[in-house]
Amino acid sequence: MRQNRFxxxxxxxxxxxxxxxxxxxxxxxxxxxxxxxxLDKLTGYKAKAxxxxxxxxxxxxxxxxxxxxxDDNYRVRLSNDKDEDGGQIILKNKDGVFxxxxxxxxxxxxxxxxxxxxxxxxxxxxxxxxxxxxADAAFEVTETDYKFRTKTNYQSNNNLPFQEIFLDKKxxxxxxxxxxxxxxxxxxxxxxxxxxLNPSFAKDDFSMxxxxxxxxxxxxxxxxxxxxxxxxxxxEFTAGxxxxxxxxxxxxxxxxxxxxxxxxxxxxxxxxxxxxxPAMNMPKEVKGDIVNxxxxxxxxxxxxxxxxxxxxxYILASDELTQEEMIEVAQSIQSKAVQNQIVK
Numbered sequence: 001m002r003q004n005r006f007x008x009x010x011x012x013x014x015x016x017x018x019x020x021x022x023x024x025x026x027x028x029x030x031x032x033x034x035x036x037x038x039l040d041k042l043t044g045y046k047a048k049a050x051x052x053x054x055x056x057x058x059x060x061x062x063x064x065x066x067x068x069x070x071d072d073n074y075r076v077r078l079s080n081d082k083d084e085d086g087g088q089i090i091l092k093n094k095d096g097v098f099x100x101x102x103x104x105x106x107x108x109x110x111x112x113x114x115x116x117x118x119x120x121x122x123x124x125x126x127x128x129x130x131x132x133x134x135a136d137a138a139f140e141v142t143e144t145d146y147k148f149r150t151k152t153n154y155q156s157n158n159n160l161p162f163q164e165i166f167l168d169k170k171x172x173x174x175x176x177x178x179x180x181x182x183x184x185x186x187x188x189x190x191x192x193x194x195x196x197l198n199p200s201f202a203k204d205d206f207s208m209x210x211x212x213x214x215x216x217x218x219x220x221x222x223x224x225x226x227x228x229x230x231x232x233x234x235x236e237f238t239a240g241x242x243x244x245x246x247x248x249x250x251x252x253x254x255x256x257x258x259x260x261x262x263x264x265x266x267x268x269x270x271x272x273x274x275x276x277x278p279a280m281n282m283p284k285e286v287k288g289d290i291v292n293x294x295x296x297x298x299x300x301x302x303x304x305x306x307x308x309x310x311x312x313x314y315i316l317a318s319d320e321l322t323q324e325e326m327i328e329v330a331q332s333i334q335s336k337a338v339q340n341q342i343v344k
Contacts, residue, residue, distance in 0.1 A: 025141065026141075026146070027139075028137065028139035028148075031139070031146050031167070031172070032131055032132050034172060035128050035131065035132070035167070035172050036128070036132060038172050039124075039125060039128055042070065042124075042197065042198065043069070043070050043198045044067070044068050044069040044070055044073075044198060044199060044201065045066075045067075045068050045124060045173075045195065045196060045197050045198070045199065046066070046067050046194075046195075046196045046199045047065075047066040047122075047124070047173075047192055047194060047195045047196070048063070048064070048065055048066070048192070048193045048194045049063070049064045049066065049122055049190050049191060049192045049193060050062075050063060050064070050190075050191045050193060051063075051064055051078075051121075051122065051188065051189070051190050051191075052188070052189045052191075053187065053188050053292075053294035054185075054186070054187050054188070055187050055188065055294055055327075055328075055331050060080070060294035060295050061080070062078055062079055062080040062087075062294075062295070063078070063079050063087075064076060064077070064078050064122050064190070065077040066122055066123065067201070067205065067206075068123070068124070068125070069201050069205075069206065072092060072093070072094070073092065073093055073201075073205075073206040074090065074091065074092040074115065074123070074206075075089060075090075075091050075092075075205065075206055075211065076089065076090040076091075076122065076123075077089045078090070078292075078297060080295055088100060088101050088296065088297045088308070089101075089102065089211050090114075090290060090297060091206065091208060091211055092114065092115070092206075093206045093207065093208070095208065096109050096110070097109070097110040097112055097114050097290070098110070098208060098283060099290060099297050099299065100208070100211055100212055101308050102211065102212050102213070103311075104308060104311065105212065106308060107208070107212065107283035107284070108283055108284050108285075108286050108299050108306075109283040109284070109285045109286065110285075110286050110287075110288065110289075110290060110299065111285065111286065111287040111288075112287075112288065112289055112290065114289075114290050117155065117289070118153045118154055118155050118156075118289075119152040119153045119154055119163070121163065121177045121179055121188060121190045122177075122190050124173065124174060127165050127174055127177065130150045130151070130152065130153070130163065130165070131148050131150055131165060134150040134151050136151075137149060137150040137151075138150075142166075144168065144169060144175075145166040145167055145168060145169060145175055145176075146166070146167045146169060146172075147164060147165070147166050147167075148164070148165045148167070149162060149163070149164050149165075150162070150163055150165065151163075152179065155289065156289050156291050156300055156323050156324075156327065157291075157323070157324055157327060158324060159181055159182070159187075159324055160179050160180070160181060160187060160188070161180070161181070161182055162179075162180040162184070163177060163178060163179050163180060164176075164177070164178040164180065165177050168195075171195070171197070173192070173195040173197070174190075174192050174195070175191075175192055176189070176190070176191055176192065177189070177190040178190075208283075229273070230254075230255045230257060230271065230272075230273040230312065232246070232257050232259070232271060233271065233333050234259070234333070235269065235329045235330070235332045235333045236332040236333075237328050237329055237331075237332035238261055238263070238329065239263070239264070239265045239267075239321060239325050239328075239329065240263045240264045240265065241261035241262055241263030241264065241265060241266060241267060242261060242262060242263055243259055243260070243261055244260055244261065244262045245258075245259070245260040246258070246259055246260075247260075251272075251274060253274050254272065254273045254274030255272070255273055255274075256270060256271070256272040257270070257271045257272070258270050259271070265318065265320040265321050265325070266318065266319075266320055267316060267317065267318035267320070267321050267326075267329070268316075268317050268318070269314070269315070269316050269329075269333075270313075270314065270315040270316075270317075271312055271313070271314055272312065272313045272314075272315075273311060273312050273313070274313070286299040286301065286306070287301060288300045288301035288302075288304075291305070291327060293307060293327065293330050293331050294331055295309055295331075296308060296309040298327075298330060300323060300326070300327070303317060303318060303319050304316065304317045305317075305326045305327070305330055307330065314330070314333070316329060316330055
């Protein structure tokens with residue numbers, strides 16, 4: 001009898017311990033609510049991250065420097081691990097959304113709702129929005145993080161439907177983001193190395209003038225003495241098409257190569273190296289989306305993809321390739337340069 005009473009007391013104590021532990025654990029809804037409250041109080045942040053992309057033939061790595069100031073100021077500087085061209089900057093301020101290449105004095109102005117128009121794996125607000133808008137998000141608690149698995153919203157790429165977001169338990173800021181394909185392979189990984197909440201900013205930190213002036217501290221990759229050199233790089237992915245024509249055009253301050261591909265789906269690829277454009281020029285206006293290729297930031301419209309990498313301007317145009325295929329062709333232009341290689 002005494003033994004039974006003793007066992008019963010132990011059972012009660014164990015149940016109490018489990019109940020108390022359960023009361024202390026946060027649910028998915030608790031974390032989402034705390035996250036929303038944090039964002040409401042947020043005046044801005046500065047973060048650094050390392051991004052690895054496995055969407056092309058070779059792994060691409062680069063660094064991201066992210067600034068945000070409430071409500072609509074954003075500055076995202078992306079540079080590859082070699083940093084040969086000084087990188088590019090996505091800038092949003094009261095005047096609009098821009099993609100800047102300071103080392104070339106080149107700028108695009110976008111007619112877009114970025115960053116609200118889709119998932120952005122390096123922006124805190126976008127990650128939080130994806131978490132809070134996905135009622136079916138999976139939730140897991142690790143030793144250091146709250147882990148969410150959510151749907152994504154990449155309008156220009158349906159091949160990246162899911163993401164895993166790891167939020168620090170104490171600060172609820174992101175530590176790691178993994179973007180997954182339909183087979184759960186990790187194609188993009190963003191690892192945050194620092195995250196500062198509510199920092200101070202200078203008055204002109206988000207001005208186009210100040211960010212374009214950054215070229216003075218960067219190594220130029222285009223200009224006098226360099227415009228004659230243009231090594232043609234062929235895409236490794238061509239959607240079944242073959243190179244049938246190459247046309248070289250000598251410009252006043254550079255060179256342009258026009259590559260024509262014919263097959264089931266035809267497309268044209270233009271590669272051009274020219275001297276730097278004067279900074280006083282107005283930015284080129286683009287009606288389309290900002291696309292991250294891994295080695296560059298591109299402008300995507302209905303039938304054209306345009307970007308700059310290591311001092312060379314690229315334009316990919318096709319009425320037959322899907323947007324996903326255009327992105328895949330562009331991402332595959334990473335191999336060693338091939339000069340004057342053409343199928344007759």
